[in-house]
């Protein structure tokens with residue numbers, strides 16, 4: 042029998058975001074699959090009523106919250122106090138939180154303070170023989186493990202995009218406010234503002250249906266003997282603007298940027314997909330001008346449908362790594378696709 046605390050912070054508009062709702066689904070599944078367990082919702086934020094009402098029909102036995110202006114910003118010292126207070130108030134044995142940057146930063150500290158254990162980068166929860174477990178991947182997403190722990194409290198940080206977000210009727214939740222006393226020192230850090238690129242310049246979009254990968258071929262000499270990085274940039278940005286796809290890259294292309302060559306200016310190492318890059322999750326992926334070598338394609342593990350455009354019929358994508366390989370000039374194909382997208386718009 043476990044007391045499962047779903048822990049989340051409210052967004053700027055007071056609601057709960059998608060990652061939080063995915064964590065709620067996982068927490069709820071654990072509570073219903075473990076006989077005699079209860080689910081408690083714990084929220085942190087300025088005013089948490091909107092968020093609590095949003096999940097009022099989730100089946101939580103209690104809604105506990107630490108609320109007030111001190112708990113609006115993402116700040117280690119105050120988030121630590123708030124999360125610890127909620128875990129204690131709920132007598133939680135298992136805590137499920139979304140792996141947002143905010144909780145990723147603070148929950149290991151809460152676990153240490155409460156003498157618990159924590160697992161990060163969790164992709165799902167399971168129940169086997171009446172025991173709770175988690176799934177997560179090791180060795181650059183090559184091996185999946187199921188982990189069980191006897192130590193409590195057990196903190197679980199669930200990676201976004203791994204499960205379905207909870208949805209249900211909005212109602213009115215009765216929220217128990219939990220006090221979390223702060224010292225002046227804990228309020229010392231202030232958040233002066235948030236610097237973020239405008240939505241259109243933000244090329245990494247984890248929720249996009251399509252991952253568009255650009256490889257080093259975009260910068261290489263083409264059949265006319267010349268490189269065309271300016272046209273490559275226009276074609277790629279035009280496609281991203283029309284489709285809102287997420288932009289990935291091969292290592293070769295982002296390394297070229299680092300070495301100061303004439304390359305795509307909007308590309309950074311954050312876009313790199315692969316063994317030493319990221320392993321994004323999208324229903325579809327389209328690779329262009331990228332050879333598809335193993336260190337790159339290992340990052341495509343969670344891309345359900347894979348297509349590639351390459352001039353070379355013997356490129357690595359052809360060795361069973363893509364569902365469809367278009368043997369074609371990506372410049373020509375993308376010119377045509379962008380024209381079709383413009384015509385449709």
Ligand SMILES: Cc1cc2nc3c(=O)[nH]c(=O)nc-3n(C[C@H](O)[C@H](O)[C@H](O)COP(=O)(O)OP(=O)(O)OC[C@H]3O[C@@H](n4cnc5c(N)ncnc54)[C@H](O)[C@@H]3O)c2cc1C
Nearest residue numbers: 256257258291292293315316317318330332336337352371
């Ligand atoms: C330890 C280690 C870790 C690594 N980690 C990563 C990683 O995380 N991610 C990663 O990506 N790589 C990684 N690599 C590098 C990887 O092995 C490859 O070198 C890299 O992915 C190659 O990038 P690329 O396919 O874009 O470039 P290239 O190998 O240069 O391929 C360019 C491709 O573009 C095609 N092309 C050119 N013009 C056109 C056109 N007009 N139309 C269509 N196709 C065209 C060519 O046919 C060619 O196949 C790693 C390597 C090592 C050793």
